[in-house]
Every structure is written in C-alpha cells, then in structure tokens.
Amino acid sequence: MRVTRFAPSPTGPLHLGHAFSALTAAARAEGGVFLLRIEDIDRQRSKPEWEKRIYDDLRWLGLDWPAPVLRQSERLPAYRAALERLWAEKLLYPCDCNRRDILEAASAPQEGGPRFGPDGMIYPGTCRGGTRNGPMPEETPLRLDLARAVARIDGPLRWVETGEEAGPREIAAEALIDTIGDPVLARREMGTSYHLAVVIDDAHQNVTEVVRGRDLAEATPLHVLLQRLMGLPVPDYHHHRLIRDETGRRLAKRDDARAIGLYRDEGASRADIRRMVGLGVGR
Incomplete structure (x- = not known):
C-alpha cells in the first residue's frame, strides 16, 4: 500500500x-x-x-x-534513542561552533573558501577531534562524523526517484564527505534536527514515497545514508517542481x-x- x-x-x-x-x-x-x-x-x-x-x-x-x-x-524520545545509538557507535561528536566560527574556519586560505551543501555551509571539521567518551552531552549540538559513518556502509547508496526524471539512483557514499560535510543531527534547544527527525518519522509512519520539492533533492543521499546506518527502510522519493x-x-x-x-x-x-x-x- x-x-x-x-x-x-x-x-x-x-x-x-x-x-x-x-x-x-x-x-x-x-x-x-x-x-x-x-x-x-x-x-x-x-x-x-x-x-x-x-x-x-x-x-x-x-x-x-x-x-x-x-x-x-x-516524538523527542524517539529521536533521543536514535542519537544515543549513534553516540554509542562513536559516530557523533559535540560541536559548539556558531555560524560565524564556521564561516571564519571555512574561509581560511587552506580551506579554499566556504562551500555549501544541504545542511548549509559545509563544516570544516573544527570540533571533530573532541571527546566522544562518556554519556552523550545534553543541550549540545551533535554532528555526524561523515567519514566514520561512510566507512560503515557496504556499497553505494541507492534509492528510486519517481518524479519527472524517474528511475533508480546510485551514489558512492564517499562522495558525501566533500559535498555535505558533517551535518548537525541534534540542534541546541531542539533535541534533534530536520535530517534525523524526518528519516525516523518516515520509517515510523511506514511512508513508501516521500513527496517534496526539488530544493530538498540534494538532502536525499544524506537521508539514505542515515537510513542505512540505522537499518531503516529506504522509501521512494518524488521531488516535484517548485x-x-x-x-x-x-x-x-x-x-x-x-x-x-x-x-x-x-x-x-x-x-x-x-x-x-x-x-x-x-x-
């Protein structure tokens, strides 16, 4: 159905x-x-x-x-449980950088200037080396260590598009490291993020086809990655015109x-x- x-x-x-x-x-x-x-x-x-x-x-x-x-x-307890699981697997790290911090770090000469992906400005990894031991921190933004996450994936990311350019899609998981960076999965005062919540809720509600605008198509590989990491079904995606x-x-x-x-x-x-x-x- x-x-x-x-x-x-x-x-x-x-x-x-x-x-x-x-x-x-x-x-x-x-x-x-x-x-x-x-x-x-x-x-x-x-x-x-x-x-x-x-x-x-x-x-x-x-x-x-x-x-x-x-x-x-x-649904915050469900998002918290997913974060706890990813934290236990050492795939998350705390990050207190604000937008100005990220802009300044991304603008450093060795970074080549800021780049943007589906999570906004691609994070240059400033806090990636921080501690990941002990209990998951409260009220602290948490980022997904994309390189570690990708290393857990066997084979490419696959899904089916059902919009105007319908057909199967496939992308190497490693490609996300440069095009997305380490996305925020828990934002301060929210306890989650759009990317995490939407993936968990689509699975919870047995959604078989995600219908949304083309402006969100760029986020689909990240959502498929999260689905693969957490063992969730991958729905079809229909990205319509704006x-x-x-x-x-x-x-x-x-x-x-x-x-x-x-x-x-x-x-x-x-x-x-x-x-x-x-x-x-x-x-």
Missing part, C-alpha cells in the same frame, strides 16, 4: 507552494494513505495558531487524513501575499488554487 505524507512546519501561513506539494502528495497516495505530519521541532518559531491554520487550509483544499496527526514535538513568483524566486513563508488563507478571504475557490499551481480542477 502506498503511503505519502505532507509535513509542514507551523511557523507561518501555508502558501501556493504548500498547496501544490500537499495536493501532489495526496494524488500520489491515490488508493493508499495520505498522512499529515506537523514538523514543530523549532519550538521557538512554531505557534498553535499556525498549526490550526494548516488544518483549516488543507481541509478547505479538500484534503483529509487519518487521526491522530503525528507532531514531532511529541512554485515561483513573477521574478522566478521560489515561494517562502514570508510570501504572505500568496498565502492560501488570503486567497480564501478574497473569494477564491479550491479550483482557482489548483489552476494557479498548474493542476487540474480535481474534486
């Missing part, structure tokens, strides 16, 4: 890009199960009023999903002018929204 999910963060209004992604995920689940997940690990920016708006907007679009809805803020404004920029939470709720207030119908994002009228 096909299982897809739409996983917004309640940090602002849903816009046309979210509508396209949610409708695409629901369509891909035809005959299966479409899930809603609330990714609220950013406890400072996540607000109950935005979560309520998510439910209202999606129901107005004609979508429904099984209850109860999984909320990541209620909805952009008149200047060609992809829409973001700050694009309130394209919020679904605003279109609703102005009298738009769900069929109007579907046409705006290039979908058929549907139901």
